[in-house]
Every structure is written in structure tokens, then in C-alpha cells.
Amino acid sequence: xxxxxxxxxxxxxxxxxxxxxxxxxxxxxxxxxxxxxxxxxxxxxxxxxxxxxxxxxxxxxxxxxxxxxxxxxxxxxxxxxxxxxxxxxxxxxxxxxxxxxxxxxxxxxxxxxxxxxxxxxxxxxxxxxxxxxxxxxxxxxxxxxxxxxxxxxxxxxxxxxxxxxxxxxxxxxxxxxxxxxxxxxxxxxxxxxxxxxxx
Numbered sequence: 001x002x003x004x005x006x007x008x009x010x011x012x013x014x015x016x017x018x019x020x021x022x023x024x025x026x027x028x029x030x031x032x033x034x035x036x037x038x039x040x041x042x043x044x045x046x047x048x049x050x051x052x053x054x055x056x057x058x059x060x061x062x063x064x065x066x067x068x069x070x071x072x073x074x075x076x077x078x079x080x081x082x083x084x085x086x087x088x089x090x091x092x093x094x095x096x097x098x099x100x101x102x103x104x105x106x107x108x109x110x111x112x113x114x115x116x117x118x119x120x121x122x123x124x125x126x127x128x129x130x131x132x133x134x135x136x137x138x139x140x141x142x143x144x145x146x147x148x149x150x151x152x153x154x155x156x157x158x159x160x161x162x163x164x165x166x167x168x169x170x171x172x173x174x175x176x177x178x179x180x181x182x183x184x185x186x187x188x189x190x191x192x193x194x195x196x197x198x199x
Contacts, residue, residue: 010037045078046145049138055150062128062155070153071120072102075140082114082142089137089148096124097153099138116140120151128157 012035051073058071075084088099097120104116118140134153139146167173 010039011035012037043079043082043142043144047075047077047082047084047140047142047147049140049147049149050074050076051149055152057152057154059154059156060122060126061158062126063158063160064122064126066122066125068122069119070097070122071151073118073120073138073149075116075118075147077114077116077142079142080111080114084114084116084118085141085143086116086118087139087141089139091134091136093131093134094124096126096134097121097136098123099136126155128155131155 014033014035016031016033056071060068060070064070075086077084084101084104086099086101088097099118099120102117102119105111105114118138120136120138132155136151136153137148138151139148141147
């Protein structure tokens with residue numbers, strides 16, 4: 001019964017008989033016994049990410065919309081009655097992402113192993129100027145055994161901020177004055193002009 005299968009119930013029929021007839025009977029003596037066996041899983045198998053221990057790199061724009069699915073990962077477990085808990089173990093700065101169960105095959109009564117799809121989703125705004133990449137450790141836990149995988153989400157910077165003038169505190173405009181002391185035929189003597197930037 002050690003092999004993982006989808007069968008959890010066995011019924012055996014055992015017959016005991018005696019070739020020697022009873023003292024006062026000419027027929028054989030026999031007796032039937034029904035024996036039921038139920039196999040209970042002990043959760044001795046570890047969940048496995050199909051990518052193995054290979055680190056994953058994902059590249060997204062910093063303008064990616066909240067709610068976008070970033071990555072799907074398949075997890076398998078030879079314990080067919082597994083209940084997986086998924087999450088982010090480390091690296092989730094400002095709780096920017098969630099890693100949750102998207103689908104599994106628990107409703108398939110003929111399954112020979114448990115299979116699930118975990119989904120990494122964006123749930124908070126991104127800002128390349130603040131954080132350029134997120135080095136996440138995702139986990140799958142089956143109440144006894146745990147598996148982890150490293151996922152790095154790299155941001156592409158986008159042109160999201162308008163240019164601005166860096167004014168001194170308390171000022172709403174700049175004034176520049178230029179004086180030219182070189183004489184010209186048409187502009188004889190001194191002249192000056194100023195450029196005012198105001199909004």
C-alpha cells in the first residue's frame with residue numbers, strides 16, 4: 001500500500017474450509033469472511049515546484065496595472081489528498097504581491113497525484129525610483145512539508161513623471177538678468193533683459 005494511488009478502500013473475501021466432512025454430514029465445512037481495508041495517507045511526500053530549484057526572473061513595466069497576473073507556477077505532490085497553502089516567505093516589500101492558489105485537481109477522483117497552479121499577482125503600485133527589483137521567496141506548504149522557490153521581479157522604468165523646475169522654497173518663479181557691456185552698431189551701450197519663468 002506504500003505506492004501513492006487514488007484507491008483508498010479495499011475489500012477482501014477470505015474463505016476457510018475443511019476437506020474432511022463433519023461426523024454426521026457428507027458436505028464440506030466452510031466459512032466466508034469479509035475483510036475491509038481503508039488506506040489513510042500520512043502526508044509523507046513533499047510538494048514540488050515544477051521549475052525545481054531554478055531561480056526565476058520576471059521583467060515587468062513599472063506602470064503595470066494593479067491586479068495583473070505576473071506569473072503562474074505549477075506545484076505537484078504525490079500525496080493525492082494534499083491541501084496546499086501558498087504564500088510569500090520573504091522579499092515582499094510593502095506587500096506589493098500576493099501568491100495564492102489559482103486552480104487544482106482536487107475534484108478529479110481519478111487523479112494519481114495532486115497538481116495545483118499558484119498565481120503571483122500585483123496588488124500595489126510600483127515605482128522604479130523607489131525599488132528596482134523584488135527578490136521574492138515563494139512557498140508551498142502542505143501542513144507538514146514545505147517547498148520554496150526564488151523569483152525576482154525586475155522593473156522596467158517608464159516615462160511617468162513630468163519635468164519640473166526645482167525652485168527655491170517659497171518662490172513660484174525664477175528671474176535671470178544678463179548684462180552685455182560690449183558695444184554693437186545697432187545696440188550701442190549697455191542693455192539688459194530678464195527671463196521670467198512663472199506658472
